[in-house]
Amino acid sequence: MKPKLQQTDLIIVGAGPAGLSAATAAADNGLSVTVIDEFPEPGGRMLGQFHEEQGHWWVGKRIADELIEKNRAQGVSIRCGVSVYGMLKVDQLWEVSTSHGTWTAPRVLLATGAAEIPMPTCGWTLPGVMSIGAAQVMTNVHYVKPGKRGLIIGVNVLAMAIARELSVSGVMLAGIVLPPGGPLAGKAALPRNNLQVLMGLSHLAPSPILRFGGKIAYALGMAGIVSSLFPRRGIKLWDIPLKLRTAAVSINGTDRVESVTLADVNAKGEIIAGSEREEAVDFVALAGGLYPLAELASVAGCPFIYTPELGGHLPLHSERMQTPVEGLYVAGNITGVESALVAMAQGQLAAASICSDAGVLGEDGDRKVVEAIGEVQRVRASALIQFHPGIPEARRKIYRMWQQTYEAGV
Amino acid sequence: MKSNRDTVSFTFNGKPLTGYRGEPIAAALLAAGIRTLRKHEESGNPRGLYCAIGHCMECRLSVQGKGIVRSCLTPLEDGMTVLEGQQLANEITGRKLP
Ligand SMILES: Cc1cc2nc3c(=O)[nH]c(=O)nc-3n(C[C@H](O)[C@H](O)[C@H](O)COP(=O)(O)OP(=O)(O)OC[C@H]3O[C@@H](n4cnc5c(N)ncnc54)[C@H](O)[C@@H]3O)c2cc1C
Ligand code: FES
Numbered sequence: 456m457k458p459k460l461q462q463t464d465l466i467i468v469g470a471g472p473a474g475l476s477a478a479t480a481a482a483d484n485g486l487s488v489t490v491i492d493e494f495p496e497p498g499g500r501m502l503g504q505f506h507e508e509q510g511h512w513w514v515g516k517r518i519a520d521e522l523i524e525k526n527r528a529q530g531v532s533i534r535c536g537v538s539v540y541g542m543l544k545v546d547q548l549w550e551v552s553t554s555h556g557t558w559t560a561p562r563v564l565l566a567t568g569a570a571e572i573p574m575p576t577c578g579w580t581l582p583g584v585m586s587i588g589a590a591q592v593m594t595n596v597h598y599v600k601p602g603k604r605g606l607i608i609g610v611n612v613l614a615m616a617i618a619r620e621l622s623v624s625g626v627m628l629a630g631i632v633l634p635p636g637g638p639l640a641g642k643a644a645l646p647r648n649n650l651q652v653l654m655g656l657s658h659l660a661p662s663p664i665l666r667f668g669g670k671i672a673y674a675l676g677m678a679g680i681v682s683s684l685f686p687r688r689g690i691k692l693w694d695i696p697l698k699l700r701t702a703a704v705s706i707n708g709t710d711r712v713e714s715v716t717l718a719d720v721n722a723k724g725e726i727i728a729g730s731e732r733e734e735a736v737d738f739v740a741l742a743g744g745l746y747p748l749a750e751l752a753s754v755a756g757c758p759f760i761y762t763p764e765l766g767g768h769l770p771l772h773s774e775r776m777q778t779p780v781e782g783l784y785v786a787g788n789i790t791g792v793e794s795a796l797v798a799m800a801q802g803q804l805a806a807a808s809i810c811s812d813a814g815v816l817g818e819d820g821d822r823k824v825v826e827a828i829g830e831v832q833r834v835r836a837s838a839l840i841q842f843h844p845g846i847p848e849a850r851r852k853i854y855r856m857w858q859q860t861y862e863a864g865v
Numbered sequence: 866m867k868s869n870r871d872t873v874s875f876t877f878n879g880k881p882l883t884g885y886r887g888e889p890i891a892a893a894l895l896a897a898g899i900r901t902l903r904k905h906e907e908s909g910n911p912r913g914l915y916c917a918i919g920h921c922m923e924c925r926l927s928v929q930g931k932g933i934v935r936s937c938l939t940p941l942e943d944g945m946t947v948l949e950g951q952q953l954a955n956e957i958t959g960r961k962l963p
Contacts, residue, residue, distance in 0.1 A: 493919055493938060494918065494919065494938060495887065495889065495938060495939075495940050500918075536938070536940070538919075570916070570920045571916060571920070573921075580905075580910060580912060581911070581913075582900035582901045582902070582911050582912060582913030583900050583913060584913075584915070585913070585914060585915050585916070585917065586915060586916050586917075586921075588916065588917065588918065589914060589915060589916050589917035589918070589937075592917040592918055593892060593895060593914075593917055597888055597889065597892035599888075599892045599895050599896045601895070710901060710911045711900050711901070711911070711913075748920070
């Protein structure tokens with residue numbers, strides 16, 4: 456049986472902040488747009504986020520609702536519960552294969568977001584062990600607590616932001632500890648490295664309290680012997696003990712998490728013999744960080760580059776969000792891990808680029824794209840959450856690389 | 866807030882349970898205190914949800930009429946018959962376990 460083909464001007468994969476922002480901007484300029492997302496409801500990872508900013512709460516769900524409402528009013532078709540697994544260019548048209556049939560369009564925008572880096576730990580396959588993002592989604596999106604009392608393993612900006620959300624939502628946390636040392640954990644297991652991470656976060660932190668955590672780290676850092684001065688019991692961040700001299704050795708239980716074996720570590724992240732003890736918890740959240748979710752770009756034939764500041768391997772793209780593959784665009788965390796506000800600005804930029812390339816902006820095309828580029832830069836510069844240091848420099852490097860290889864007419 | 870959600874009935878491994886219509890099956894099961902969604906195909910070890918957003922495939926189970934699905938993405942419907950993911954016979958996986 457020949458599959459039914461459904462054609463539009465633009466297919467957007469991903470109904471997160473990037474995809475939804477691009478959809479309304481493109482529809483505004485007269486394109487027919489279909490947004491496809493495999494999650495049961497639109498909004499992407501924004502649905503589970505809330506941060507305290509300058510005395511008020513930034514609630515992702517509310518921003519998502521506004522964007523969804525705008526899209527609906529403009530006649531954008533948002534198809535949820537549909538997974539995209541293939542892309543093929545046939546006669547100038549992309550054929551996008553999904554769990555619910557095939558869509559075609561001359562242009563496709565990939566806004567698939569980011570995924571969490573797995574953190575293999577002894578016992579991590581036990582039911583009750585989950586990624587930190589899963590704890591966030593269960594609590595904030597589905598309103599089901601991940602357990603009665605949990606432990607977070609791994610110190611990074613996502614872990615800190617979500618720890619705060621969990622504590623506000625009434626989920627009990629025994630603490631935030633380091634992953635066990637070893638080749639898989641790398642620098643993440645070193646107390647000194649984690650203090651540096653916290654110090655780097657201090658001025659960018661999403662809430663006054665996170666900033667306070669950064670100050671403590673900074674004060675300790677100033678004292679010189681960074682990690683050995685960090686109190687063994689940890690410090691309290693909100694009501695959560697942050698323990699930078701404690702590592703999780705193993706997660707224990709027969710058919711579900713019952714406890715975690717913790718141990719003290721020295722400045723090199725090595726276990727201090729005899730310091731092992733058990734902490735009773737019924738869930739564990741592993742925080743390994745984020746990377747761009749970009750498989751579809753690879754399926755579509757797009758070349759990749761490796762940029763650690765942006766989360767690792769990502770599709771090569773221009774500052775206008777074009778890829779070297781004609782008719783294929785990217786926006787949001789697929790281009791590098793940043794906050795939802797940056798993803799929204801990138802979505803609008805991609806839409807300007809797409810509309811300009813499609814010829815619907817007339818002579819205004821270039822001006823609109825340049826304006827949108829400026830807006831992305833403005834939002835990026837004022838972003839309160841930054842996942843890695845050095846993002847603007849890394850971005851400039853990529854766009855230079857693009858100019859040298861593609862715009863020089865090679 | 867998700868107010869006024871309908872309560873629906875379903876079964877998991879034959880056990881009658883209730884949950885909210887439209888919430889992912891994995892969320893309804895977790896709310897009912899059930900963490901094991903699947904037995905590992907080869908070892909038979911218990912497995913639960915890991916990422917909750919469709920990336921890791923750890924939450925596979927079967928729903929009558931739908932086959933094997935990711936339970937973190939599949940909305941709960943009234944009257945669903947849900948079974949945990951099963952260990953396969955060793956001949957199928959082709960490896961002898963210690
Ligand atoms: C678990 C998690 C938690 C996060 N928490 C925070 C936080 O607290 N604060 C913060 O600032 N940032 C957080 N982030 C970063 C987050 O990625 C950005 O804030 C922002 O949501 C990125 O927007 P986006 O539109 O690029 O992607 P997303 O919001 O991730 O949206 C992408 C969408 O694409 C869909 N999709 C992906 N692949 C397919 C496919 N093949 N077929 C169909 N649909 C597909 C997904 O279902 C998803 O809805 C988090 C990221 C993750 C992964
Ligand atoms: S828990 Fe990862 S796919 Fe469902």
